[in-house]
Amino acid sequence: MAKPLSAAAFLAALRAEGVKVKEVGDWPTHNRNHKGPWGPANGVMIHHTVTSGTDASVRICRDGYAALPGPLCHGVIDKTGVVHLVGHGRTNHAGGGDPKVLARVIAEDYGDRPPKPTQGNTGGEDGNARFYGFECVNLGDGKDPWPPAQLDAIERASAALCRAHGWGAKSVVGHAEWSSDKVDPRGVGMPGMRDRIATRLKHPASWSRGSSKPTNPAPPKETPVATTDSKVTALHSNLLTIGSLTEVDGKGARVNHGAGYYLAHIERDTTALQLKVDRLEKTLAEVLALLKTKS
Numbered sequence: 001m002a003k004p005l006s007a008a009a010f011l012a013a014l015r016a017e018g019v020k021v022k023e024v025g026d027w028p029t030h031n032r033n034h035k036g037p038w039g040p041a042n043g044v045m046i047h048h049t050v051t052s053g054t055d056a057s058v059r060i061c062r063d064g065y066a067a068l069p070g071p072l073c074h075g076v077i078d079k080t081g082v083v084h085l086v087g088h089g090r091t092n093h094a095g096g097g098d099p100k101v102l103a104r105v106i107a108e109d110y111g112d113r114p115p116k117p118t119q120g121n122t123g124g125e126d127g128n129a130r131f132y133g134f135e136c137v138n139l140g141d142g143k144d145p146w147p148p149a150q151l152d153a154i155e156r157a158s159a160a161l162c163r164a165h166g167w168g169a170k171s172v173v174g175h176a177e178w179s180s181d182k183v184d185p186r187g188v189g190m191p192g193m194r195d196r197i198a199t200r201l202k203h204p205a206s207w208s209r210g211s212s213k214p215t216n217p218a219p220p221k222e223t224p225v226a227t228t229d230s231k232v233t234a235l236h237s238n239l240l241t242i243g244s245l246t247e248v249d250g251k252g253a254r255v256n257h258g259a260g261y262y263l264a265h266i267e268r269d270t271t272a273l274q275l276k277v278d279r280l281e282k283t284l285a286e287v288l289a290l291l292k293t294k295s
């Protein structure tokens with residue numbers, strides 16, 4: 001049972017590991033602790049944002065949106081390797097996941113990869129209580145590149161938290177390794193990233209790879225998405241990513257809402273609105289007809 005780091009300890013760990021940090025607003029107290037538990041901390045989770053541009057990505061991850069309030073992670077890792085701290089405590093990033101994976105992450109007893117998750121976001125184990133989360137700026141379309149500086153920051157930030165908690169690299173997982181309905185971080189080979197983190201952890205925090213910097217570890221084989229339209233693919237990926245809201249209802253029960261939940265609500269509200277407009281148009285036509293006959 002690991003007590004989560006304080007904001008100060010979190011920041012100090014990142015800086016000691018050579019991470020370039022940018023503090024955003026009231027990040028040390030910006031969290032979702034009023035909606036559910038934070039801790040025990042059991043690991044680090046890596047994501048992609050399905051967005052582009054540092055400022056917009058940081059803003060979304062800090063504020064969230066109506067259906068999924070922020071913060072959406074602890075740190076946003078931009079393409080130049082800067083980690084923007086947007087929240088500390090419980091954040092909306094991991095959603096529901098597979099309890100079997102959590103057990104293996106805690107034990108750090110798996111091989112290359114944790115067992116493939118069979119539990120999705122809805123009804124899954126509450127990952128927002130258990131994981132630190134880093135959102136990496138990437139479109140998640142399998143084409144957007146992962147610059148070496150960004151991968152270096154993922155390695156350092158993850159290693160910093162592992163070092164502070166006394167964990168090994170197997171405490172670091174990708175969102176897709178946690179939840180059966182997630183695909184991120186698409187384009188980063190997590191086994192290779194864990195190798196990098198493990199190597200780093202054998203050295204002091206101040207260690208630098210120098211000129212022998214590895215490139216992106218071999219990405220996993222992709223399951224082809226049944227569309228050739230990259231915009232549709234990105235949208236699809238985005239829908240998978242936003243379906244990670246875990247909230248506590250009035251009775252203290254945990255409720256997970258997937259993207260479909262919001263789409264259904266949007267459709268229902270749009271239909272209701274359309275009916276209202278239809279009625280208004282009809283009434284207006286009647287009124288106009290009435291005015292015409294009177295004039």
Ligand SMILES: [Zn+2]
Pocket residue numbers: 046047048093175182184241
């Ligand atoms: Zn994710």
